[in-house]
Amino acid sequence: MVVEDNDVSRGLMTYLLESRGYIVASFEDAGSALAGLPGFRPDLVLCDLLLPGLDGAGLARRLSASGAASGLALAAITASDRQADEIAALAAGFQVLLRKPIEPAPFLCAIEEILSRTEEDRRSPMVALNGLRRLRPSGRR
Numbered sequence: 515m516v517v518e519d520n521d522v523s524r525g526l527m528t529y530l531l532e533s534r535g536y537i538v539a540s541f542e543d544a545g546s547a548l549a550g551l552p553g554f555r556p557d558l559v560l561c562d563l564l565l566p567g568l569d570g571a572g573l574a575r576r577l578s579a580s581g582a583a584s585g586l587a588l589a590a591i592t593a594s595d596r597q598a599d600e601i602a603a604l605a606a607g608f609q610v611l612l613r614k615p616i617e618p619a620p621f622l623c624a625i626e627e628i629l630s631r632t633e634e635d636r637r638s639p640m641v642a643l644n645g646l647r648r649l650r651p652s653g654r655r
Contacts, residue, residue, distance in 0.1 A: 515556035516540040517547045517573065518591065519565050526616055527560060527591075534622060544568035544576075551582055557629060558587040560612070563594070563603060571606035578607040587628045591616075 516531070518524035519542050528540045539554045541547040544565050559577070563570040574588050590603040593614040603611050610628055612621065 515547060515550075515554065515559045517542075517544060517559065517561040517565065517570070519543060519562060523562070523591075523614065523616060526618075527621070530616075530618055530622055531625065534625075544570070544573040547573060548576065551577075556586065558589060558625070560589045560591055561608075563590050563592045563599065570608075571602055574603075574607040587631070589624075589628060 516524055516527045516538060518527065518540070521542075524540050524542065528538045531538045539550055539556065541550060544561075545567055547559075547561070559573075561570040561573055565573070568576070570590055574590070576582075577586070577588065587610070588608045589610040589612055590606075590608040591612045591614060592599055592603070595613070600611050610624070612624055
C-alpha cells in the first residue's frame with residue numbers, strides 16, 4: 515500500500531512496485547487509506563509523513579491502535595533530513611524511514627530488505643534506508 519499525496523511520487527513508487535510483481539493499492543491521503551484497508555490486506559504500508567489532514571504518523575498510530583498494523587511492515591517516506599523527524603516516525607510505529615527523492619534501485623532494494631524480514635524482526639526499528647543504514651534486530655550481528 516502506498517499513501518502519498520504527491521501524484522508523481524505516488525505514481526513512481528506504484529510503478530516500481532508493480533514492475534516487480536507486487537499488487538499495489540495507492541491512496542493520496544490517510545483517510546482514503548484507512549477506508550481502503552478492509553478490502554486490501556497489504557504486507558507493507560509506505561506512507562509519506564506529511565499528508566493533508568491526518569499525517570503519516572497519525573496513520574501509523576491509528577493502524578497500531580486498531581491492531582491493523584499487526585504483522586505489517588510500516589515504512590515512512592520523507593524528504594526531510596531532520597533527525598527529529600526520524601525519531602517521530604519511529605515513535606509513531608514506523609519501522610523504516612525511506613528518503614525522497616525516490617531512486618529506483620535503492621528503493622527496490624530497501625523494499626526487498628523490508629519484506630524479507632520476519633514479523634518479529636519488523637518490530638525492531640530501522641532508522642533509514644537510502645544508503646541502507648539501519649539498526650539490527652536485537653541479538654543479531
